[in-house]
């Protein structure tokens with residue numbers, strides 16, 4: 001840091017420029033706009049910069065305000081070498097050190113006067129409550145207490161310029177930079193504004209003012225004349241000799257909260273602020289917002305509906321598959337090559353009882369036998385099995401109940417009649433439960449009547465032409481042998497059928513020392529079903545992804561238009577101290593908000609539509625997973641498609657952004 005020369009105040013000058021050069025590249029050629037500017041402005045000075053149009057005044061001002069960087073030369077701001085500052089530090093310095101007053105006011109049209117004034121406070125982390133209090137105080141001090149809630153289009157030019165002055169004072173920056181502030185005002189309003197600016201100077205602020213009006217320049221203490229990018233004169237005015245009027249109390253400018261208090265909640269405040277601004281921006285363009293959202297709504301709704309249809313058909317398919325017995329394996333005696341089939345016994349059934357995914361093991365012994373009730377005689381299949389039969393098979397009790405483990409243990413002479421057998425023996429349809437019938441002459445007590453689930457009530461189904469007795473009873477009283485004709489194994493899900501089959505084969509081989517049995521499954525059907533399900537799911541997924549993609553591109557498109565349309569706003573925010581990531585966060589928040597809101601509406605719409613959709617026999621079934629999925633997808637779309645426009649916005653050059661139309 002250089003020792004202050006000349007002034008002898010011991011304090012570093014507000015501005016110290018040495019040999020500042022600025023070149024602009026255009027079309028390969030480089031034009032020198034500033035030709036080595038040397039300038040020293042003490043803290044508390046009131047300086048006017050005058051010169052013809054195009055002489056480089058605004059360029060110089062932009063460099064002073066850290067909006068632009070010089071091509072060469074040295075710039076010390078309050079004793080700090082500016083070239084060492086990172087972009088974020090520059091933004092912070094813009095927010096804290098400077099107050100900008102622009103010729104064209106540059107207020108944000110969607111925000112109220114108080115919000116406009118408070119804007120710079122947001123970027124240095126003043127909590128919103130304090131910000132509002134201070135903004136209102138500043139507006140009242142400028143005689144705009146009644147205009148707090150008005151938006152700029154409702155204000156006159158003079159009022160807008162006063163709002164702009166209040167905004168420049170918001171962060172208590174010590175240096176006021178004003179570029180032709182009276183240029184858009186009539187003489188009376190211009191004089192009024194100059195009076196205020198002089199007042200600020202009296203309060204101790206450093207004022208640097210650009211003008212081409214000699215009358216305005218005469219009100220400064222010092223006038224610097226620039227022609228063709230070089231200072232040609234630098235003189236004190238007559239006013240500087242006049243004694244200063246007594247400074248007005250700084251009571252009109254409310255006190256700022258201390259720095260430490262601001263930083264603490266910065267992160268949370270950033271997010272809240274971004275959310276608030278995003279809501280404002282979306283509200284301001286509500287029809288466009290709605291159109292953007294429509295893409296997301298349709299995308300998300302179609303994902304929800306598609307997946308609901310998929311889920312409905314999957315459930316139906318699964319029901320159908322298990323009704324078709326695809327999740328059932330059958331083990332039967334008999335080797336592939338030899339004619340001498342082995343004998344399956346209960347021991348075999350027990351050996352495979354504890355296989356994972358195998359739910360019910362149902363051994364069966366069956367052959368045709370004669371049933372008799374009083375004078376009615378009927379021949380049908382008598383099936384000896386275990387109580388697991390009723391759990392494994394798709395049957396329902398019409399009357400009474402099925403025999404249980406105690407009957408099995410006790411070799412109880414009980415029988416459950418199939419619907420057909422029941423109707424043959426009891427044509428008058430009397431309740432057979434508790435009646436005694438004969439099977440091959442042996443007495444059995446009827447305990448229930450069973451039918452195929454979903455079958456016809458008249459017992460026409462082949463499966464209803466049957467009489468069921470406990471396995472142990474069958475061995476002891478009817479079949480007089482331990483040969484099991486078939487063991488069926490129910491697997492929890494047909495996808496596990498192969499694994500269970502392999503395990504059964506290896507266990508039985510170990511037990512029997514030879515493969516004298518065969519295992520049957522419905523592999524072909526399972527495979528066919530798996531293929532259909534996969535292609536169905538793929539198709540639905542593809543439709544969903546495409547619709548989300550289309551929605552996302554819509555969001556990106558609108559966000560890009562948004563960035564272009566709001567370039568000037570971005571410039572103003574940057575001048576007010578917004579860092580590049582504040583801008584990025586703001587635009588990203590807007591995109592995410594649109595997508596999330598669209599997501600919520602889309603989910604609701606999708607659920608509503610799913611309620612009405614039936615394809616063939618399948619009803620669409622909404623489950624939680626697709627809701628979370630489409631919601632997640634909406635969020636991701638927002639981030640992905642909002643990212644690029646947001647980045648584009650944040651990378652704008654503040655000077656270019658500000659000077660855009």
Ligand code: ADP
Pocket residue numbers: 024025026033051052053054055056057058059060
């Ligand atoms: P003043 O404010 O004194 O009217 P400016 O500083 O705005 O002048 O402009 C000085 C010169 O620099 C002008 O000739 C202008 O065309 C040129 N200039 C300003 N900004 C740019 C830029 N971004 N690129 C190229 N030339 C520029």
Ligand code: MG
Pocket residue numbers: 057058059
């Ligand atoms: Mg200019």
